Amino acid sequence: MFWITLVIGLAGAAVALALAGRRVLFLARIAKSGQPDPERVLQVKRDPKADIEGQVTEVLGQRKLLKWTVAGAAHAAVMWAFFLLATVYGEAAVQLLFGLEAHIPFLQTWGPIGFVQDTIALACAAGLAVFVAIRVKNSPKRIGRKSRFKGSHLSGAWITLFMIFNVIWTMFFFRGVEVARGNFGYNKAAYFSHLTGNLFEGIESDKTLEILESVGLLAHIGVALIFLVFVVNSKHLHIFLAPLNVMFKRRPDGLGAAMPMMSGGKPLDFEEADPDEDTFGRGKIEDFTWKGFLDMATCTECGRCQSQCPAWNTGKPLSPKMVILELRDHALAKAPYFTASEEEREKFTDEQKLAMQVDKELVAEDGVIHPDVLWSCTNCGACVEQCPVDIEHIDHILDMRRFQVMIESSFPSEAGVMLKNLENKGNPWGMSEMKRLEWIEELDFEVEVADEKLPEDTEYLFWVGCAGALEDRAKKTTKAVAELLHIAGVKFAVLGPMEACTGDPARRLGMEFVFQMLGQQNVETLNEMGAKKIVATCPHCFNTLANEYPQIGGNYEVVHHTQLLAHLVEEGKLTPVAPIEENITYHDPCFLGRHNKVYKQPRDIMATVPGVKTQEMHRHKDRGFCCGAGGARMWMEERIGKRINTERVDEALETNPDTVSTACPFCLVMLGDAINEKKNEGAAKETLEVVDVSQLLIRSIKGEKEPVPAE
Numbered sequence: 001m002f003w004i005t006l007v008i009g010l011a012g013a014a015v016a017l018a019l020a021g022r023r024v025l026f027l028a029r030i031a032k033s034g035q036p037d038p039e040r041v042l043q044v045k046r047d048p049k050a051d052i053e054g055q056v057t058e059v060l061g062q063r064k065l066l067k068w069t070v071a072g073a074a075h076a077a078v079m080w081a082f083f084l085l086a087t088v089y090g091e092a093a094v095q096l097l098f099g100l101e102a103h104i105p106f107l108q109t110w111g112p113i114g115f116v117q118d119t120i121a122l123a124c125a126a127g128l129a130v131f132v133a134i135r136v137k138n139s140p141k142r143i144g145r146k147s148r149f150k151g152s153h154l155s156g157a158w159i160t161l162f163m164i165f166n167v168i169w170t171m172f173f174f175r176g177v178e179v180a181r182g183n184f185g186y187n188k189a190a191y192f193s194h195l196t197g198n199l200f201e202g203i204e205s206d207k208t209l210e211i212l213e214s215v216g217l218l219a220h221i222g223v224a225l226i227f228l229v230f231v232v233n234s235k236h237l238h239i240f241l242a243p244l245n246v247m248f249k250r251r252p253d254g255l256g257a258a259m260p261m262m263s264g265g266k267p268l269d270f271e272e273a274d275p276d277e278d279t280f281g282r283g284k285i286e287d288f289t290w291k292g293f294l295d296m297a298t299c300t301e302c303g304r305c306q307s308q309c310p311a312w313n314t315g316k317p318l319s320p321k322m323v324i325l326e327l328r329d330h331a332l333a334k335a336p337y338f339t340a341s342e343e344e345r346e347k348f349t350d351e352q353k354l355a356m357q358v359d360k361e362l363v364a365e366d367g368v369i370h371p372d373v374l375w376s377c378t379n380c381g382a383c384v385e386q387c388p389v390d391i392e393h394i395d396h397i398l399d400m401r402r403f404q405v406m407i408e409s410s411f412p413s414e415a416g417v418m419l420k421n422l423e424n425k426g427n428p429w430g431m432s433e434m435k436r437l438e439w440i441e442e443l444d445f446e447v448e449v450a451d452e453k454l455p456e457d458t459e460y461l462f463w464v465g466c467a468g469a470l471e472d473r474a475k476k477t478t479k480a481v482a483e484l485l486h487i488a489g490v491k492f493a494v495l496g497p498m499e500a501c502t503g504d505p506a507r508r509l510g511m512e513f514v515f516q517m518l519g520q521q522n523v524e525t526l527n528e529m530g531a532k533k534i535v536a537t538c539p540h541c542f543n544t545l546a547n548e549y550p551q552i553g554g555n556y557e558v559v560h561h562t563q564l565l566a567h568l569v570e571e572g573k574l575t576p577v578a579p580i581e582e583n584i585t586y587h588d589p590c591f592l593g594r595h596n597k598v599y600k601q602p603r604d605i606m607a608t609v610p611g612v613k614t615q616e617m618h619r620h621k622d623r624g625f626c627c628g629a630g631g632a633r634m635w636m637e638e639r640i641g642k643r644i645n646t647e648r649v650d651e652a653l654e655t656n657p658d659t660v661s662t663a664c665p666f667c668l669v670m671l672g673d674a675i676n677e678k679k680n681e682g683a684a685k686e687t688l689e690v691v692d693v694s695q696l697l698i699r700s701i702k703g704e705k706e707p708v709p710a711e
């Protein structure tokens with residue numbers, strides 16, 4: 001019996017390992033063919049502490065998965081079973097090689113180990129039951145587009161669950177027979193194995209039990225081998241790749257700064273760049289870096305990103321999950337071609353090339369990614385924030401946009417006006433630079449407008465931003481913040497006409513050249529002025545100044561106005577006194593919240609205003625829902641599906657607010673427009689307004705009773 005078992009076991013292992021190995025080599029060839037990305041490797045060397053933290057919290061601690069409590073707990077049970085039940089496979093291998101009676105001393109005899117193995121196996125089985133329930137409840141057949149599994153490969157997921165179930169029952173089967181046969185290493189601490197042993201109590205023939213034990217052992221090993229081959233050919237590959245993807249993610253979390261444009265592993269120098277030689281974004285699948293391919297291979301198809309995406313939730317064709325899956329399917333189809341040598345390529349027939357999607361465009365109506373998908377993204381970061389394996393969707397979307405804009409000149413025509421205005425006038429509306437001073441004339445105190453060097457006693461340079469200086473609703477925030485700083489005695493100065501757009505809308509559209517131009521101009525101005533500390537009211541400006549200007553030589557201490565105001569209130573330099581008896585719901589701007597983790601301070605400010613009653617919307621903080629303006633969407637028409645700002649205001653209305661507050665000029669405009677529409681439809685009360693939290697604060701400090709109208 002021993003020899004038969006051994007031969008079957010070893011032959012099965014040899015076949016499975018050969019098949020799995022072949023697939024792994026194929027995948028490794030794809031990754032190796034990707035563009036270099038040395039930063040990813042270097043960052044690990046630079047900060048091993050962050051690397052270890054990532055593995056401990058994200059991989060072992062399942063931090064992101066546990067945000068979804070039930071599904072997260074089920075996944076944690078299955079993942080820990082994967083680690084801990086490896087010891088059972090160790091035991092099985094020893095018994096296969098050295099006979100059923102062989103036991104690894106201590107490992108296969110110490111009761112507590114048997115207890116842990118049995119318990120985690122049962123927890124895993126419970127986790128599987130939860131997964132089945134979740135999949136049935138969220139079946140795309142049942143709830144259609146609302147299902148996070150819509151578009152995922154469903155059969156693969158069911159096979160995975162079935163295979164894990166097989167691992168569990170075969171384990172208990174062969175351990176149960178061992179108990180009945182009397183050669184089980186653990187004492188009663190392995191309680192469930194002993195319980196299973198009762199099933200075989202009536203079998204008295206040792207020969208029969210020996211055969212059953214051998215069959216159980218082979219079944220347990222066989223399931224693992226078949227599963228291994230399946231895993232490397234399926235989305236379940238993430239069990240091996242997730243730790244790598246977490247290790248090589250863009251620190252700290254793939255949000256905040258946009259990636260610089262890279263070519264051949266180096267930032268692209270526009271003065272030297274050659275479109276024939278250099279990679280301008282991603283124009284074909286081969287242009288992706290190895291990390292891009294790793295992202296594609298790691299996706300678990302869980303659909304958490306899709307469930308949070310504002311574009312998907314409002315009926316647009318963009319699903320961040322589908323972007324990754326479509327890129328992955330295309331990469332796998334085309335890989336035999338792009339990993340082949342020139343000589344080999346010439347030998348491919350036309351049919352083979354068709355099957356390999358050699359001529360399929362990356363972004364086109366009949367391409368891998370439809371242009372409507374690409375241009376629907378608001379860069380809100382909900383996908384990146386949610387992804388349990390740290391896939392960086394925005395970087396890929398942005399890189400594909402860069403190619404479309406800079407090489408193909410193909411982008412929504414409305415955005416072209418914004419780009420021209422940025423190039424010619426330094427702001428998206430094309431207004432005169434002198435208009436940047438007009439808000440100051442409406443104040444009853446002096447504001448320092450710097451023209452060469454900032455005065456010595458300047459504590460903060462107030463970065464007003466284009467909207468803050470030129471857009472009527474946002475100007476109210478600018479004036480409120482200026483007045484609050486004045487009341488608190490903070491010495492600040494503004495740049496007035498010397499300020500230009502930070503370049504955020506150009507960069508997020510994909511026009512890196514205009515971003516670089518504006519960014520370098522601003523960095524030069526700021527450095528010449530001697531700016532060190534900057535306060536910005538616009539989260540987009542805040543993000544660009546704080547996180548992106550260091551890429552082009554601008555290093556400043558940047559705060560958002562809500563952070564500074566909350567600090568001034570805490571220090572007692574600003575004291576809200578007059579009550580504002582209103583129900584207020586706060587909308588988190590994506591570039592303040594998710595991209596920069598400022599959730600607390602705007603809420604702290606509102607909490608200090610007497611009378612204010614706050615109620616959170618259903619989606620808030622890291623699960624907040626975009627207003628629809630980011631990713632340069634502010635300057636594009638929204639023709640498909642429900643308007644994102646309308647969806648967000650519908651959510652706000654569910655809290656029956658007197659006021660909606662926020663902390664971003666773009667959110668102010670988007671939500672204000674949607675509220676006005678709702679008022680016209682009679683769906684919102686006439687007095688409902690959207691205001692910046694600074695406006696609430698100044699009202700309370702100055703004792704103004706009436707709400708500040710948002711127009």
Ligand code: SF4
Pocket residue numbers: 305308309310311312318319320376377378379380381382383384393394
């Ligand atoms: S960044 Fe936002 S809009 Fe873009 S794909 Fe991700 S979730 Fe969707």
Ligand code: SF4
Pocket residue numbers: 298299300301302303304305306320321324383386387388389390391
């Ligand atoms: S990209 Fe991330 S969140 Fe989205 S389906 Fe894949 S693993 Fe899940």
